[in-house]
Amino acid sequence: MRGKLQDKEFIVRNATQHPISVQDTSAAVVSLLPGIPTAVTLNSRAKHVIIVCNDKDGLNINIAVPITKALPLKRLENTASDMQPSPYVVYSFMEEALDSKQSTILVLPRRNLSAFLGDFNDFVPLSSLLLPGTHDSVAYYGYPFSQCQSPTFPLPTQLRSGVRTLDIRLAVLPVKAKDPKTGKRITKPTLAAFHGIISQRVFFSSILHVIKEFLAENKTECVVMSLKQEDGARTPEAVFSRLVKEEVYADRSLWFLQNRIPRLGEVRGKIILFSRFRDVGADWPGGDEHGLGLHPTTWPVSPREAFQWHARDHTLVQTHDWYNIGSFLSTPEKFTLATSNLLVPSTSLPPIFQMPSQRISFMSAFTFPLALPPLIALGIKWGFFGWNGVNQRLAAWLLHRFTREHERAANTTVAETRFEKEQSSDNIIDYSGEIKTRIKGINTAMEADDREYDHETKVRGWILLDFVDQPGDLLPLLVECNYR
Template structure:
């Protein structure tokens, strides 16, 4: 077996102090089957191995291996033999000790056990086929933005998002993209929401209908935009440290236009709750956006909104969204750089999609955002990276099947290679190490939020610049 590599992806220096080796018994084996839903989000690119300790330690070794903040170190600790061994690692920070067993008893991330009253909490992702232990700062996902400074532009942050965010209901094949609803997504750290609405007329008294392409998002009754906003407003009232970005696009079979949608959003939703929305046509700092919905519009505005904000317009303008793109810009150079390749026709396209997502992660990591940017320096674009793809006519390419491959492959990449200079697909240097905005399908199934935890965890790197 190869030796373990340890990545300390936290803002605290750690030291590996003790290694113990146990016999283990496999707790699962064989490949997970996906039948209409994801049976386990984190598997790695190959089958994940899990084991339970049998008996007492058969080997114990004290050592002293310093692990600096966001540093990667090789070790002379042999990785556990899959399904047969468990290695227990004990780390120390400021005199306090923390312990973790790798592999764990399930596919989930591992929470380090505190051996005393240590002040920190740590989460571990173990990638079997990389023999890599990646350590993240455990985060309260409901309010993870609380730890970040007001001065950061939103584009500096690593932000989890969801594709066709409200589509967690019983629906036609390929229409449903999410395992859980909006409030549960918010409570577990999602902060970018992709929302598609149908506009039926120019009557501002009618509500917007939530859709996915031409289809309703639920077979059990129409779902409305105002109900989604009720969940959002309730969350922001309870968590004023947070903000969220809402991408809004017109779809469906309604006869309304983009311009009518823009007036409807402004007159019925944003203007009456002005304190809940950020509609300036510039990317805000986190402090400006806390407690608010940032409007990221994928529709054309009505000319009547051109006079808003002293004639600068209304909302972040991404109306010229590039279709099926591998790497393209929208809204000029200052709004977003996008990977949104979504056409799936065969398994080789899934491999292509994984590589495109990794390449965009690498681009996001290369960029440097200044704290409290001066005028002229603030227009660093969002890197928006869609992990979603589908093919309505091929059941093997429905959203849940794609997610079962893309999500674990992304976790694995972030654990093994993200933020490592020269280790990405294009061997780029590393700047801030951000992930950008990752837009996902089918997170949260059966309480599995590992992908979201990995994305949020990278914000700890911003603390190194403070």
């Protein structure tokens, strides 16, 4: 005889600022107020939970949320005649507290990833934002050694998906071209994207064209661009610096070239240069200290701990770039150090009274043969066994933080009597023990975040990742940090 199947209970967390509702097994509609965890019971055979909300025209939208995968919403059913984008992104995941498990659904607002910086005022310094980024942004070739991004996630898609920090590595190629004066074919040194010795088959001018088009369409946005020379053994620094200068000054108004952290209003529609090369005989106006954008005074080779340097406005720039980690077994340590670098104190002081600090974390790593970029970023899975890469750990870590943040908001904003009632009905979960999160069916211990959640910190800085499109929920979670 088959035993009776137990119904499934979910904690649904409305982390938006608007009331929504959820449909349970009896087809009743349960109200979800902002900041209040609500228990919803589903039939044991149920594969979806239905989130009911309104679109911008007041029409009901029924969102069918898979209860077994931590993915952003992919499907929705709309009562209107045409499909409208959902105003919410919904995540479902398994959390474990002590010896119990709790299925959790987290409802977040859907942000406009193409223009999310438009939600912030002009006086916000870039150091007060979390700008998602890509390490070796156009490294689509050379798998598994040099490839760092998916060919199906090209630069225009990166920008539309929320990427605002780019890491561009360049080398000089001799290119045949026609002399505009004589009409003869000549060899012209030209900047092209490389990762190590592997050509990435795109010229720097084409990269700039893509960014310029994006900024023209999204005037509220800006893009930080790190530039680094990849062929220092072959091309003199002076030649490289001169060629970069020619590209930059061909459209000078597009660039912010001061060696300081700007405020958002100063750089909307612009590229902020982050130069990892020197002005060697190229005569940049202002030189290394004033004319090459943000310019590090030091960059040690793969230090385990974050290193520090100062911009000309005295902003402390704290950078984590430990890439030679030895093997994939060091992934948890790498992840913990890199994310810790992004935790900044939360303060109610306006930016003008805060000590300026810019955090930069490279989440990438490379050590041959046991720490290649795809393995570190994406991990590996064999059936029920596997190893989570940096990207999965990051998505789990952010969901964990958002959930704990929501828990704290519930504890502090709900009226005392309502709060006690919620506690007595077990609608609020005790998260005092180790938290585990299951993403895409992988049960991942949060060993990478054995730090207690500290509501006195925020996640801020510039974060650069490999294969940033995997998992697909990662970029929306990173963008959401700016609103919390």
